[in-house]
Amino acid sequence: MVPLEAPAAGSAAPPDGAAARKQRALARRKAFSLFVKAKEVPVAARCAAGGEGVRWRCCRQGFEELSGIHRHVALQHGGDVGQRAAAEGSPVDPAGSADGTQGRCRGAPEVAWALPDTSRVGHDDLTSKVGEVLLYYCYCEVKDPEELCAWQKALCQHLHLTGKVRVASEGINGTVGGSKAATNLYIEAVLSHPLFKDILCQEDFKSSAGGAHCFTDLRVGVFKEIVPMGIDPKIVSYKETGIHLSPQEFHKEVEHYLSQASLGQSDTILLDCRNFYESKIGHFQGCLAPDIRKFSYFPSYVDENLKLFKDKRVLMYCTGGIRCERGSAYLRSKAVCREVYQLKGGIHKYLEEFPDGFYRGKLFVFDDRYAICSNEDIISGGRKSHGTAFPSSQHSCMLV
Secondary structure: OEEOOOOOOOOOOOHHHHHHHHHHHHHHHHHHHHHHHHOEOOHHHHHHHOOOOOOEEEOOEEEOOHHHHHHHHHHHOHHHHHHHHHHOOOOOOOOOOOOOOOOOOOOOHHHOOEEOOOOOOOHHHHOOOOEEEEEEEEEOOOOOHHHHHHHHHHHHHHOOOEEEEEEEOOEEEEEEEEEHHHHHHHHHHHHHOOOOOOOOOHHHOEEEEEOHHHOOOEEEEEOOOOOOOOOOOOOOOHHHOOEEEOHHHHHHHHHHHHHHHOOOOOOEEEEEOOOHHHHOOEEEOOOEOOOOOOHHHHHHHHHHOHHHHOOOEEEEEOOOOHHHHHHHHHHHHOOOOOEEEEEOOHHHHHHHHOOOOOEEEEEEOOOOOOEEEOOOOOOOOOOEEOOEEOOOOOOOOOOO
């Protein structure tokens, strides 16, 4: 890895600062372990419930593997772990601000803001027009969004990537295009970053054929939300999200829903939380597709249709999963649904496993490709919907 910013010659962190950082790290690891331990399901309870494979339970979800509960706690309960670490006597970081004010980090060499070594990759391979587009997001606590933003911009420029990356105190949301060699190095760099290495994994990156030519330029910025719903993340948090269903689980749920709906007996709503011009060219069979132009209208749609959702099971989906994180949290905050579920990884991941499943038509994407074909069905043609032109990727800042 190539350092992005080398420390000044002769400079060194004061011993007491290094000791304090080490003590904080130890306290946080201990707090993390104790939090996970508290979520263990007793052996007797596992057998009684007939779920011997489920070893941990948290947020109404069951986990069989240690890596699964670790990722969940790191993603959803970072604040809780931090509070427990502080209660155990972890020293306060002298370089941080007590009120959590965002700003540039004043020298933190241990964070390793670094760029991948490209000396062994040929320039032609790094800049090849034949490549892919990556789509990913990660909800986590980012103490210094400005610094993460600067690193992301430098990383993308270093790898000749184009696209859009949104950074906020609640996480990161990105879609970038480039050569296969460049996107592989990008994934490796993001996965090795201290903020994401215990949360993100390879399968969290959705990929499709494309390249740097799919975007007009590179835009990396700091925002209040990583997906623009228009509601303060402190009011509706990603930590209150619905229950995640794998593509296989979601497929079974949709299959059951369609069979019950055909008999007029369904208590379920299959909700598309994308914009109308997206659902118009492709959607799940039997879905409810709101007539909204952008995601910030979704809360108003929910508020105006609370009776529709009363006592219903709701299955939500979107392109890559991120809109469902906040959308399901908002729907759950209204306390009218019986249960709220969401498709993990979105339509992207579903189509990887069920290319000829219940999703029919094309998948709208926010770049110059406009849509990805998954099957031969044609739901709607043309470039206009309801008299409104599709948004140009040049002016659209929506990431999914």
